[in-house]
Amino acid sequence: MAxxxxxxxxxxxxxxxxxxTLKDYFVVSxxxxxxxxxxxxxxxxxxxxxxxxxxxxxxxxxxxWFVAEGIRPSRIREAPRDxxxxxxxxxxxxxRPQLDRxxxxxxxxxxxxxxxxxxxxDYDGIDCEIVFPNKGLVNWQSSDPxxxxxxxxxxxxxxxxxxxGHSRSFPAACVAPADVESAVKEIEWAAEHGFKSIxxxxxxKEGKGYNLPIFDPIWAAASEAGxxxxxxxxxxxxxxxxxxxxxxxxxxxxxxxxxxLQPTVELCASGVFDRYPKLKFATIEAxxxxxxxxxxxMDFGNFAxxxxxxxxxxxKPSEYYLMHGHSSFETDPxxxxxxxxxxxxNLLWGNDYPHIEGCWPHSEEQLxxxxxxxxxxxxxxxxxxxxxxxxxxxxxxQYKRA
Amino acid sequence: xxxxxxxxxxxxxxxxxxxxxxxxxxxxxVRAGRDLSPYLRALYTHNDELIATWRARPDRATWSxxxxxxxxxxxxxxxxxxxxxxxxxxxxQEDVVDNGADx
Numbered sequence: 001m002a003x004x005x006x007x008x009x010x011x012x013x014x015x016x017x018x019x020x021t022l023k024d025y026f027v028v029s030x031x032x033x034x035x036x037x038x039x040x041x042x043x044x045x046x047x048x049x050x051x052x053x054x055x056x057x058x059x060x061x062x063x064x065w066f067v068a069e070g071i072r073p074s075r076i077r078e079a080p081r082d083x084x085x086x087x088x089x090x091x092x093x094x095x096r097p098q099l100d101r102x103x104x105x106x107x108x109x110x111x112x113x114x115x116x117x118x119x120x121x122d123y124d125g126i127d128c129e130i131v132f133p134n135k136g137l138v139n140w141q142s143s144d145p146x147x148x149x150x151x152x153x154x155x156x157x158x159x160x161x162x163x164x165g166h167s168r169s170f171p172a173a174c175v176a177p178a179d180v181e182s183a184v185k186e187i188e189w190a191a192e193h194g195f196k197s198i199x200x201x202x203x204x205k206e207g208k209g210y211n212l213p214i215f216d217p218i219w220a221a222a223s224e225a226g227x228x229x230x231x232x233x234x235x236x237x238x239x240x241x242x243x244x245x246x247x248x249x250x251x252x253x254x255x256x257x258x259x260x261l262q263p264t265v266e267l268c269a270s271g272v273f274d275r276y277p278k279l280k281f282a283t284i285e286a287x288x289x290x291x292x293x294x295x296x297x298m299d300f301g302n303f304a305x306x307x308x309x310x311x312x313x314x315x316k317p318s319e320y321y322l323m324h325g326h327s328s329f330e331t332d333p334x335x336x337x338x339x340x341x342x343x344x345x346n347l348l349w350g351n352d353y354p355h356i357e358g359c360w361p362h363s364e365e366q367l368x369x370x371x372x373x374x375x376x377x378x379x380x381x382x383x384x385x386x387x388x389x390x391x392x393x394x395x396x397x398q399y400k401r402a
Numbered sequence: 403x404x405x406x407x408x409x410x411x412x413x414x415x416x417x418x419x420x421x422x423x424x425x426x427x428x429x430x431x432v433r434a435g436r437d438l439s440p441y442l443r444a445l446y447t448h449n450d451e452l453i454a455t456w457r458a459r460p461d462r463a464t465w466s467x468x469x470x471x472x473x474x475x476x477x478x479x480x481x482x483x484x485x486x487x488x489x490x491x492x493x494x495q496e497d498v499v500d501n502g503a504d505x
């Protein structure tokens with residue numbers, strides 16, 4: 001594993017939280033993203049990979065295309081944005097910034113690593129965040145395991161250079177499971193460098209699944225390192241499978257959100273947790289309403305198809321989820337309403353900053369919707385304490401609860 | 403510079419030596435009367451689309467037709483993109499995922 005840092009580190013600003021909202025809670029967003037620099041890979045990988053890295057390219061008509069191995073080329077069509085409105089204008093007068101989703105994102109250049117990131121977090125009431133890639137969401141798209149591994153490690157090096165030792169931002173280390181031996185080395189590297197979690201794609205190439213014992217070394221390494229495994233919606237496979245009428249909604253619901261069901265069932269049905277009882281996992285940005293049904297379906301399958309079920313499990317599949325699984329949502333009244341069927345301790349919350357489908361900068365207002373009927377202890381767990389426990393984040397004394 | 407120096411990658415296969423793309427590159431060179439590898443950065447195929455990345459605009463203007471003809475001879479009609487890389491920044495979520503349902 002390469003250990004030489006090729007580029008002068010640019011550290012993220014690190015300033016203590018000065019929250020404007022959600023002051024009664026220790027708030028951990030289990031799902032934030034960072035806009036990496038353009039050279040996040042190129043500055044850190046061998047030259048022989050350079051021409052294979054994701055990049056913007058221009059055709060003969062001057063149209064821009066995003067090209068990356070493993071996903072179909074995308075023509076860049078600038079969303080109509082109102083560039084005349086600066087977020088600072090709203091902050092100065094004490095009003096909330098507004099996103100107009102019918103016009104594309106209103107605010108550009110957000111989600112970086114400057115002090116603006118922490119101003120945005122403070123504005124939304126966020127104490128700490130688990131950081132996922134933005135450009136790096138394609139780390140697993142190529143069918144070449146070697147390129148997956150190289151891109152993941154470069155992203156992790158950049159994340160370490162940027163957030164290493166940070167007090168509020170904790171990136172998830174990207175791990176490429178197509179090469180299990182390299183994946184184990186990457187997990188060990190991540191643990192040595194202070195990462196608090198690892199990220200695997202929900203879907204694998206070549207029809208493989210995480211139920212297969214070939215992945216046991218990954219579970220062993222993650223267990224040994226105490227790093228929870230995170231499955232972020234929409235990674236590992238192009239989430240834009242549908243085109244034409246309804247494409248945006250179909251892709252969001254079917255090809256992004258629903259992808260996390262598969263690894264959840266694969267882990268809970270295959271005896272992985274009997275072999276690795278310390279292993280924890282979480283599904284990210286896929287809501288939680290699906291979980292109670294999936295738990296029921298797994299248990300029914302375990303009963304109705306018991307003759308064919310192998311290996312025989314020590315517990316019901318749903319019980320493995322309750323003991324080992326978590327699911328994050330942005331705003332999901334259905335999932336919260338069904339919380340007693342999946343456990344309040346298994347729910348995580350995230351604002352998906354800075355993505356437009358997230359709830360930034362309106363997390364407090366969204367809490368009023370999804371948190372209706374919950375008591376303060378339940379809200380405290382869902383909005384931060386569950387994540388703090390899963391990701392081993394210190395909770396300030398004033399926010400600790402019995 | 404040789405044809406081996408240009409990564410020739412098919413979207414659903416590992417490695418950079420896709421035999422169809424290598425053959426197309428050779429055929430294009432025959433049509434052009436010279437090896438086109440010095441002018442190309444990469445050849446990539448996604449489904450039946452050809453994505454050729456050229457080193458410079460003049461190279462693209464001069465040789466892209468030969469490459470297109472060799473590709474059509476090999477696989478038939480399909481979309482061909484002749485591209486030049488830029489250093490333009492992008493937001494993957496907004497510019498690609500949210501913005502790419504139709505193409």
